[in-house]
Amino acid sequence: MGDPMTDSEQLQEAAKRHLWMHFTRMNSYQDHEIPVIVRGEGPWVYDSRGRRYLDGLSGLFVVQAGHGRRELAEAAAKQATQLAYFPLWSYAHPNAIELSERLASLAPGSINRVFFTTGGGEAVESAWKLARQYFRSVGEPGRFKVLSRDIAYHGTTMGALSITGLPSIKAPFEPLVPGSVRVANTNFYRAPEYGDNLDAFGRWAADDIERHIEMEGPESVAAVFLEPVQNAGGCFPPPPGYFQRVREICDRHGVLLVSDEVICAFGRLGAWFGADRYGYQPDMITCAKGLTSGYSPLGALLVDDRIMAPFLDGTATFNHGFTFGGHPVSTAVALANLDLFEKEDLVGGVAGRAGSFRAVLDGLRDVPIVGDVRGDGFFYGIELVKDRDTRESFSDDESERLLRGFLSGALFDAGLICRADDRGDPVVQLAPPLICEQEHFDLIGQILRSVLTEACSRL
Ligand SMILES: Cc1ncc(COP(=O)(O)O)c(C=O)c1O
Numbered sequence: 001m002g003d004p005m006t007d008s009e010q011l012q013e014a015a016k017r018h019l020w021m022h023f024t025r026m027n028s029y030q031d032h033e034i035p036v037i038v039r040g041e042g043p044w045v046y047d048s049r050g051r052r053y054l055d056g057l058s059g060l061f062v063v064q065a066g067h068g069r070r071e072l073a074e075a076a077a078k079q080a081t082q083l084a085y086f087p088l089w090s091y092a093h094p095n096a097i098e099l100s101e102r103l104a105s106l107a108p109g110s111i112n113r114v115f116f117t118t119g120g121g122e123a124v125e126s127a128w129k130l131a132r133q134y135f136r137s138v139g140e141p142g143r144f145k146v147l148s149r150d151i152a153y154h155g156t157t158m159g160a161l162s163i164t165g166l167p168s169i170k171a172p173f174e175p176l177v178p179g180s181v182r183v184a185n186t187n188f189y190r191a192p193e194y195g196d197n198l199d200a201f202g203r204w205a206a207d208d209i210e211r212h213i214e215m216e217g218p219e220s221v222a223a224v225f226l227e228p229v230q231n232a233g234g235c236f237p238p239p240p241g242y243f244q245r246v247r248e249i250c251d252r253h254g255v256l257l258v259s260d261e262v263i264c265a266f267g268r269l270g271a272w273f274g275a276d277r278y279g280y281q282p283d284m285i286t287c288a289k290g291l292t293s294g295y296s297p298l299g300a301l302l303v304d305d306r307i308m309a310p311f312l313d314g315t316a317t318f319n320h321g322f323t324f325g326g327h328p329v330s331t332a333v334a335l336a337n338l339d340l341f342e343k344e345d346l347v348g349g350v351a352g353r354a355g356s357f358r359a360v361l362d363g364l365r366d367v368p369i370v371g372d373v374r375g376d377g378f379f380y381g382i383e384l385v386k387d388r389d390t391r392e393s394f395s396d397d398e399s400e401r402l403l404r405g406f407l408s409g410a411l412f413d414a415g416l417i418c419r420a421d422d423r424g425d426p427v428v429q430l431a432p433p434l435i436c437e438q439e440h441f442d443l444i445g446q447i448l449r450s451v452l453t454e455a456c457s458r459l
Helices: 004-018 070-082 094-106 120-137 158-163 167-173 198-216 242-253 274-278 305-312 328-344 346-366 396-413 438-458
Strands: 037-041 044-047 052-055 111-117 145-149 180-183 221-226 256-260 284-287 299-304 370-376 379-384 419-421 427-430
Touching: 052 438, 070 328, 094 111, 094 299, 094 328, 111 120, 111 305, 120 158, 120 221, 120 256, 120 284, 120 299, 120 305, 145 158, 145 198, 158 167, 180 198, 198 221, 198 242, 221 242, 242 256, 242 274, 299 305, 328 346, 346 370, 346 379, 346 438, 379 438, 396 419, 396 438, 427 438
Parallel strands: 145 180, 145 221, 221 256, 256 284
Antiparallel strands: 037 044, 044 052, 111 299, 284 299, 370 379, 379 427, 419 427
16 A cells, blocks of 8 residues: 555556445446545544545444444454354354343343344344244244335345335345235324324334234234334334334234344444333344444344243254354454443433434424434434425435435535435435534534535425
8 A cells, every 4th residue: 555546546446346335336336436435433434535424324323332442453353363263053152152141131021042143134034034933843833924014124135135125125036035024114204194193103003013913814923023213214213102012912913023123222222222212022132233333243133031942942953053143253342342332331322412413403304305304312314305394205216316316425525424215205314323422413414404405406
């Protein structure tokens, strides 16, 4: 490495020739630079040209503790020196043991068993497979189906993709795994028939789960997969009482409740788990991302004792695993990350500052295209509309021009990393590192105001 400009140009050339970016229209970089991020510090990241950005999305809802945390890097180096790798296939290692114990102590109720993966989608995939095998082992082999919500994202492996409720990312890969059914999400903004009666809307949305269980036949349904706050579509929080009602419905029909907390766990909502935040007891929790703050990949499926019980008998085995699941380095990083969470009270910090963050975003409601601001903790979506009064959304073409043609690039150029997303109605999503404070919220607010105002003038 020498002259930074030449290095940057070489990186561009090599990236354009060889790198296949995820969920990315590669063609859009024919005439544009690929953003190359080279360094991070706290809530900031820097690109290959030395420009600084506020990381308003924690990378991808991941970097809870912020960038450049020496403690986490050192934990990784120390573990790699001592034992870089050993599998959890019939062996254990101290970090996996300690982390499983620690996660069990943090998880609600009798969720005491931890099956490690390398990421979120694998945790979701594992949860579906486990639900199926569990029901076989308790004499209900007909239960194999899963319910999940419209527009929800649960991952890209074939099982997790089948559970995902986004038709456009499923279509190229069909036929998918049979037995996955969509139910209503909790998009209150798009339920005008309920006026301001959020409770009634919540009852309806929960009851939609029961309707589908009954339609499918309860004896065929294994599990319901729900995020505490649904990300795709732009942060749909649960109406009051929603999860309590869903829990009752699941119990009534013998269906397992899986809380997909790949984004929502580890402080994102100001609690260790979204299930704590909204006071419900899942049978399984899937998590990943913030578990290591992204310093090494790791996911986990947290399982209630009741679901584990049949696997403790005789020759029973969950014939499932991943070479890198529960990797020694990743689990060392997760332990150091949880230490850091405790030392700095990151979870309490979010609970304390969430109101200030929200107030900044709510302050944008006077921008004509801001239709709704919703979310919880450090996790918000701003829905963009053509007409605030009628809530008319943008057409596909308009949304394409607005999000891809202008907003994504303009927000980035203005120094803010966030996500302009139109998997549902067009939204801008924000999920900054949990260390962020008022000055960062204010900067997010200023950049959004200026870029969204400019977007209005271009319509
Ligand atoms: C709720 C949810 N589940 C599953 C996943 C998939 O996780 P991963 O990309 O680690 O496989 C994601 C990723 O964003 C997610 O948000």
